[in-house]
Amino acid sequence: MSFDQAAIMLILGTMLVVYASERFRVEVVAMSGLAAAFVIGVVPGTSVFAGFASPAVITVVEILLVVAALANARSLDGISRRLTARLKSETAVILFLCVAGAVISVFMNNIGALALMFPIAISLCARAGIAPARVLMPLSFATLLGGMCSLTGTPANLVVNEWMAAETGRNLGYFELAQVGGPLAVFGILCLVLVTPRIFTRFAASDGSPSDAGPSDFLAERMLASSSRFVGLHIAEFELKSALRIHGVVRHGAHVFARRQDIVLSAGDILMVEGAISLLEELEGDGEIEPPYHHSDEETVELIVMPDSLLLGSRVEDLEALSGPSVRVAALASRRGRIEGRFADLPLSMGDVIVLTGAREAIRQLAGECGLLALSPRRLMRRQKNALAGVGLFAIGVLVTAFGLLPVEVAFGAVVLALAMTGILNLRTALADVNWGIVILLACMIPLGLAVEETGAARVIADHLADLLPFGEPLVVVLAVLAMAVAITPFVDNVSTAVVLSPIAAGLATRTGTPVEPLLIAVAIGASLDFLTPFGHHNNAVVMGAGGYRFSDFPRLGVPLTLVCLVVAAVVFALLLAM
Numbered sequence: 001m002s003f004d005q006a007a008i009m010l011i012l013g014t015m016l017v018v019y020a021s022e023r024f025r026v027e028v029v030a031m032s033g034l035a036a037a038f039v040i041g042v043v044p045g046t047s048v049f050a051g052f053a054s055p056a057v058i059t060v061v062e063i064l065l066v067v068a069a070l071a072n073a074r075s076l077d078g079i080s081r082r083l084t085a086r087l088k089s090e091t092a093v094i095l096f097l098c099v100a101g102a103v104i105s106v107f108m109n110n111i112g113a114l115a116l117m118f119p120i121a122i123s124l125c126a127r128a129g130i131a132p133a134r135v136l137m138p139l140s141f142a143t144l145l146g147g148m149c150s151l152t153g154t155p156a157n158l159v160v161n162e163w164m165a166a167e168t169g170r171n172l173g174y175f176e177l178a179q180v181g182g183p184l185a186v187f188g189i190l191c192l193v194l195v196t197p198r199i200f201t202r203f204a205a206s207d208g209s210p211s212d213a214g215p216s217d218f219l220a221e222r223m224l225a226s227s228s229r230f231v232g233l234h235i236a237e238f239e240l241k242s243a244l245r246i247h248g249v250v251r252h253g254a255h256v257f258a259r260r261q262d263i264v265l266s267a268g269d270i271l272m273v274e275g276a277i278s279l280l281e282e283l284e285g286d287g288e289i290e291p292p293y294h295h296s297d298e299e300t301v302e303l304i305v306m307p308d309s310l311l312l313g314s315r316v317e318d319l320e321a322l323s324g325p326s327v328r329v330a331a332l333a334s335r336r337g338r339i340e341g342r343f344a345d346l347p348l349s350m351g352d353v354i355v356l357t358g359a360r361e362a363i364r365q366l367a368g369e370c371g372l373l374a375l376s377p378r379r380l381m382r383r384q385k386n387a388l389a390g391v392g393l394f395a396i397g398v399l400v401t402a403f404g405l406l407p408v409e410v411a412f413g414a415v416v417l418a419l420a421m422t423g424i425l426n427l428r429t430a431l432a433d434v435n436w437g438i439v440i441l442l443a444c445m446i447p448l449g450l451a452v453e454e455t456g457a458a459r460v461i462a463d464h465l466a467d468l469l470p471f472g473e474p475l476v477v478v479l480a481v482l483a484m485a486v487a488i489t490p491f492v493d494n495v496s497t498a499v500v501l502s503p504i505a506a507g508l509a510t511r512t513g514t515p516v517e518p519l520l521i522a523v524a525i526g527a528s529l530d531f532l533t534p535f536g537h538h539n540n541a542v543v544m545g546a547g548g549y550r551f552s553d554f555p556r557l558g559v560p561l562t563l564v565c566l567v568v569a570a571v572v573f574a575l576l577l578a579m
Helices: 003-021 026-040 055-072 077-084 090-107 110-128 133-149 155-168 178-199 235-242 277-285 316-323 360-370 387-402 408-421 427-433 436-454 457-468 474-488 494-512 516-528 538-547 553-578
Strands: 218-224 245-251 270-275 299-305 327-333 353-358 372-374
Touching: 003 026, 003 436, 003 457, 003 494, 026 436, 055 155, 055 387, 055 408, 055 427, 055 436, 090 110, 090 133, 090 178, 110 133, 110 538, 133 178, 133 516, 133 538, 133 553, 155 436, 155 494, 155 516, 178 516, 178 553, 218 277, 218 353, 235 245, 270 277, 299 360, 316 327, 316 353, 316 360, 327 360, 353 360, 360 372, 387 408, 436 494, 474 494, 474 516, 474 553, 494 516, 516 553
Parallel strands: none
Antiparallel strands: 218 270, 218 327, 245 270, 299 353, 299 372, 327 353
């Protein structure tokens, strides 16, 4: 192995480890890796920014803009209202959400499909009396399954298409991946519908109230009223009688440092408590505790911190400083296990659920500026009158691409132009809301993936793997590539998985005599089978916070789903190779 080959593999390996650690933003890691490759010399200066001109990157930006237009137009509200009355059982709700999420994800990226279906899922759960945790993870997984069926379902598919064009001289058909992804989506959704209710039995049914949507326990600071019956009690007695847990006591502006069993509560104490929102509201109504704000005529909304939120890494006090006096943070559901300091010092992470109280318009504006998604059934934006026109324009773009009349990036560029000219898409707002981290990540990873091929590193890896694989057994080679993708994607994003494995798959095709088409399709399919961890894909991280899941909940549902998908994929690939 030459120096260039060893260098590019070391850079990519280090990046995968750093990605898995989640200590740094993915776009920072990608730019650092690209910079290192340029300094060492494995990526020439003329190719450093080539990724930004890639059709894959351009298409991703266009899809994100279209998603923003359809989301703001509330294009799915009418469908939700008509079908809600017909969904009488939990199984019907899960089936509807999974099928709808998968179908939408066929035509737009996974996070966009989840964002569109999220409010509908919460609304259906509230009306049907179903705990949101019993449907949110299946919805997330279904959007990943749907993304395997089309060229624009996920950015990883576009990366694979780049290699398909380079190796065969042709692009993937818009629905060509569906010949494998379609059966996987069908059997995967059936698995989700049948298995989910049996696995998530610990999540009790909801009483149908909007406030019960999302996680059950929230952190908040409340002052103990002077007339409260809890004055003079020890912490353990308070927790027993109130069903709330105390994480800290502040008296006269200072923390009370003593053994928990020795602390006696006094009037005016500021308590850092954790419990259900309904309990907090009940105790406030009884005059036992007092909130640090006035909310007699204000609206309360639960919002989730999205992957592209400006608040990532910030604290509660930063959000309050940004919002001003018109909006206050009432409570926070955080995935962090250890609680320290005051409520204002709590950090905000992706997937956290924030309860805001204030004027409706101020909350709506803050949510738009900071990248927060409302969980409450009451929407923050009005449905546009031309919502159906937006859906129609997008459908035309999909059909033009599906029949090969125009390249993907040209067709969807025309859709973006049409949406902007008709006023459905506000380009200024939409461009500000684009998840540029994903765009930068993809643009930086493309030159690195090409370097794997140009330095010959892909061929070296392919040769070593080929020595372990039997010649004349293309099914074994295809399934080995699929297994590698499934093993990598739970720990890093699916785009990086596709970038790393696509050149390796191309090298294996030459070395073993296996057709390159099924190998590259196996990379695209395996990169989307991301059901085992909450951090492998942004969708999983989002539903973890909103559903109140534990880390172990993901493999509990993800392992059987992954096994079903692998078995179905083996059968489908065997049939394709036999044709």
